[in-house]
Amino acid sequence: MPPAAPAISSLGIVVPRTAHFDAPLTLKSGAILPAYDLIYETYGTLNAGKSNAILVCHALSGNHHVAGLHTAADKNPGWWDNLIGPGKPIDTERFFVIGVNNLGGCHGSTGPASIDPATGQAYGSNFPLVTVEDWVDSQARLADMLGISSFAAIIGGSLGGMQVLQWSIAYPERVRHCLAIASAPKLTAQNIAFNDVARQAILSDPDFHGGNYYAHNTYPRRGLRLARMLGHITYLSDDVMGSKFGRILRAGAFNYGYDVEFEIESYLRYQGDKFADSFDANTYLLMTKALDYFDPTQHHPELNLSAALQPAVADFLVISFTTDWRFAPERSREIVQALLDNERNVSYAEIASKHGHDAFLMPDPHYHALIRAYMERVII
Amino acid sequence: MRHDFQTIADWIEPNAKVLDLGCGDGDLLKHLHDRRQTRGYGVELDDRHVLACVKNGVNVIQRDLEAGLAEFAAATFDYVVLSQTLQAVHHTEAILREMLRVGREGIVTFPNFGYWKNRWQVLQGTMPVSADIPYQWYDTPNVHLCTMHDFEALCAKLHIGIRERIVMTAGKRIHFLQNLTGSLAVYRFGHAA
Numbered sequence: 001m002p003p004a005a006p007a008i009s010s011l012g013i014v015v016p017r018t019a020h021f022d023a024p025l026t027l028k029s030g031a032i033l034p035a036y037d038l039i040y041e042t043y044g045t046l047n048a049g050k051s052n053a054i055l056v057c058h059a060l061s062g063n064h065h066v067a068g069l070h071t072a073a074d075k076n077p078g079w080w081d082n083l084i085g086p087g088k089p090i091d092t093e094r095f096f097v098i099g100v101n102n103l104g105g106c107h108g109s110t111g112p113a114s115i116d117p118a119t120g121q122a123y124g125s126n127f128p129l130v131t132v133e134d135w136v137d138s139q140a141r142l143a144d145m146l147g148i149s150s151f152a153a154i155i156g157g158s159l160g161g162m163q164v165l166q167w168s169i170a171y172p173e174r175v176r177h178c179l180a181i182a183s184a185p186k187l188t189a190q191n192i193a194f195n196d197v198a199r200q201a202i203l204s205d206p207d208f209h210g211g212n213y214y215a216h217n218t219y220p221r222r223g224l225r226l227a228r229m230l231g232h233i234t235y236l237s238d239d240v241m242g243s244k245f246g247r248i249l250r251a252g253a254f255n256y257g258y259d260v261e262f263e264i265e266s267y268l269r270y271q272g273d274k275f276a277d278s279f280d281a282n283t284y285l286l287m288t289k290a291l292d293y294f295d296p297t298q299h300h301p302e303l304n305l306s307a308a309l310q311p312a313v314a315d316f317l318v319i320s321f322t323t324d325w326r327f328a329p330e331r332s333r334e335i336v337q338a339l340l341d342n343e344r345n346v347s348y349a350e351i352a353s354k355h356g357h358d359a360f361l362m363p364d365p366h367y368h369a370l371i372r373a374y375m376e377r378v379i380i
Numbered sequence: 381m382r383h384d385f386q387t388i389a390d391w392i393e394p395n396a397k398v399l400d401l402g403c404g405d406g407d408l409l410k411h412l413h414d415r416r417q418t419r420g421y422g423v424e425l426d427d428r429h430v431l432a433c434v435k436n437g438v439n440v441i442q443r444d445l446e447a448g449l450a451e452f453a454a455a456t457f458d459y460v461v462l463s464q465t466l467q468a469v470h471h472t473e474a475i476l477r478e479m480l481r482v483g484r485e486g487i488v489t490f491p492n493f494g495y496w497k498n499r500w501q502v503l504q505g506t507m508p509v510s511a512d513i514p515y516q517w518y519d520t521p522n523v524h525l526c527t528m529h530d531f532e533a534l535c536a537k538l539h540i541g542i543r544e545r546i547v548m549t550a551g552k553r554i555h556f557l558q559n560l561t562g563s564l565a566v567y568r569f570g571h572a573a
Contacts, residue, residue, distance in 0.1 A: 317434075336441060337451040340421070343397075348441045349430050366427055373434040 007069060009077035010085040011092065014068030016041045018108060019145055025103075025138060028293075031128035035117070038142050039108030040064050040100040043084060044092035046146070052380040053148045054090060054097045055139060056080065057156030057163035060231070060287045061279060063107035066099030067092075082363040089372035094380065095152065103138050104130045104286040112282030113214060125211030129286060132159075132294040136166045140174065152380050153177035157360035158327055159287070162294045165335065168312035169296055177378050178314045179371065182324055182360040184331035185305050185338070186295040191326065194234055195288040198227035202281045211282050224281040225272035232271050237323035237356035305334060306341035315345040317374045319367065321359035322352050347374070381411065383551040384463055384489040387566045389415050391487065391544065396420075396458035399483060401445055401475070402465030404429050406438030413438075420457065423449070446471050449478045457483040464512075466490045466531075467522045476538055480571055485543065489566045492547070494527030494559040511550070512563050528559040531567070541572035 018039045025033045041064050046053060056066050058079070067078040067085055084090045084097055101109040104127065112127035119126075143151070154175045156164045161183020167175050187195070202208060205223030209216045233241075245264040260266045296308035316339055320332035329350050339346040351367045353359035359367070385408050392398065396418050400409050403422025406429075412418040421439040424430050433440035441451065446469065460483030462475065467490050469475050479486040491512035492498075498508035507517040515522065526534075528547070535542055547554045547562030554562040 333451060340441075340451055340456075341453055343419070343456075345439050346421075346441070347430075347434055347439050348443075349427075349434075350442045352427070366431065369431055370434055373431060377434075377437050 005075075006073050007075055007077045009068050009081050010087070011043055011068035011077075011081070013072065014041050014043065014065075014070065014078070016064060016070075016108060019142055021138075021141055021145075023141070025134065025141075027128055027134045028131045029129055033103070033110070033128065036103060036110035036138070037108070037114075038100055038103070038110075038138060039105075040098055040142060041066065041068070041078075042099075043067055043097045044095050046096040046148070047380065049380075050148050051150070051152060052095050053143070053146070053151050054095045055143070055151050055154045055167075056084070056097060056099045057135075057139070057154065057160035057167075058099070058102065059156070059158035059160045060284075060291065061228075061275065062160070063105060064099040064101040064109070065107070066097070079361065082361075083368065083371065089368045090155070090375055091372075095375070098142075098146070100139055100142055102130070102135045102287075104283055104290075106280030106283040111280065112211065112286065113280045122212075122214035124214055124282065127282065127286070129289055129293075131290050132162050132166050133170065135290070136163055136170055139163070139167075140171055143174070149174065151175045152378050153179060153375070155179040155181070156183070157181040158183055158357065159291050159294075161327075162291070165296060165309075165312075166294070168314045168316075169309060172311045172313045175314045177374075178312075178316045179319070179374070180316065180332070180335060181319045182321055182327045182332075182357055183318075183335070184327045185308075185334050186297070187292055188331075192292045194230065194326075195292055198230050199285055199288055201226035201230070202285055205281075208281065211285075213281070220281045221276045224279065224284060225269075225276040227281075227284060228275040228279075229268045229272040232268060234326045235357040237325070237354055239323060240354045240356060243354070305338040309335075309338045309344075310342055312339070312342070312344065316347070317370070318346060318348045319360075319370065320348075320350050321355070321357070322350060323354055324357045324359060326357040381407070382463075383548055384564060384566050385411055387546050387548075388412070388461060388463065388487055388489070391568055392416050392418060392459055394418075397456070399423065399449075399452065399457045399460045401449075401460065401462045401479070402468075403433065403438070403440060406433035406436040406440060408461065408463060409433075409438045410436050445469060445475060448474065449482055452482040454481050455484070459483055459485050459487055461487045463487070463489045464491070467525045470523060472524050473534070473538060476534070476540065480540065480569075485568055485570045486540075487566070487568050488531075489564060490526065490531070492528050492559065492562050492565045493525045494529065495549070495563040496560050497563070499560075510563065528562070528565050531565070535567075535569060539572040540569050542567055542569045544568040 065078040067081040101107045116123045161180035202223035205220035207218040208220040248263040300307045320329035336348045398420035400422045460479040501508040546566045547558040549563045
């Protein structure tokens, strides 16, 4: 393959910043993080009234680098650069957009690979499990620090959509519009099952060392690679895999062995390798657990999402994609139904796409037109 | 603005909660909100219409009406509107029942197939094409065209009580021989007493 050309982003070079927090954060598990860092990026300008702020919540493998480039030589811009920037559906000429790496992450916010000041060693297995609720609480502290009392909108896809829901429940007065995309109010058994297979791949890797592989100078690369390969299958649709790879053979004929033969094998291995080189296995474990744990109905004896969403007063745009079977349209409709039960302003669109769960990251014209139209009506 | 919108707006009480099935661009809901301060939602299947609703600032739920209204709880709307969509619905009885499950009253408008110009075209040996039925037989979305008599007979069968009926031709109200001289019928109905 020829070397990829440097990417272009209308935002140009962006520089992440780190916020340090000294006030202890009590986590849902009961554990306490005495101090922590959150790395974040911003795009656009916060207006004088601080009323044009948008928070973008990332999904399982995402981070704070939502848009723009870190260096002119970057091969890829931030993960939602097609949606966010000057003149884009989320227009940074009008809005001040914040991307933040969640606690437990591996891109600059405090996480398992960070040094625990108490021991001088990496946290490793000592890093507490953080939940969607904890992320939202920590994001609220970042908003406090930036002087943002209320977000014009909070936006997220997949696990990011769960954070959007949690914001609307935990801080209803601090968010005016919620965009929950390709998301779900809680995972199904099938979804948890996929996550557990991914975790088992990591946990059973001999290089894992109970999560303290940093001290052993090893890395559970094989486990993380397998976890990502499995995940990747579930993010694509059968259709798109079929049309992209089919049964195409790399060498054109069977080799009667276990090396790469089918194109799909080559693709998955490449994706697994790429991910294993850039992500921390403990973070992957933690993020999948946060996904599994999230359930806003947990504290409602009637186990009813409508009751759980009762505090939410924001207007909602809920979007799903027809071929997404990991976060299927039915799951988005559960969110819609709960909002309808509470007589909230909500619009729901089901986008025809062949791209499965990954569709939320793709620049589909109708999908982007909807977000643009919705955002143009957001009053700042 | 479409001729039936004015009639519908006249009927709907201020601050009512309205569900508009097959809401198109959301123009009716916007009009009702502006004139009657109503709240509510539109239901629409077509992508372009869903986008137009969002542009109009109208709450829209993308859904196929033929699959029912499962997201909407019973007795949660004052009015459920089906304007110029009834004739394109396959499950006609089911949608009328659903309207009165989720709403107190239903409002339906449809092109009256009994209108004399339609009958005349049939007599001449062609399918009717008119301002209210603007399709050729081979490209029409309409599957269940009916006359006013037909609709009222179905209402009787489903124990639906008609509360009010307005008939129009070219935007003007018609009072005599309505099933013959009216091109557009507008009904307000509820559960039969």
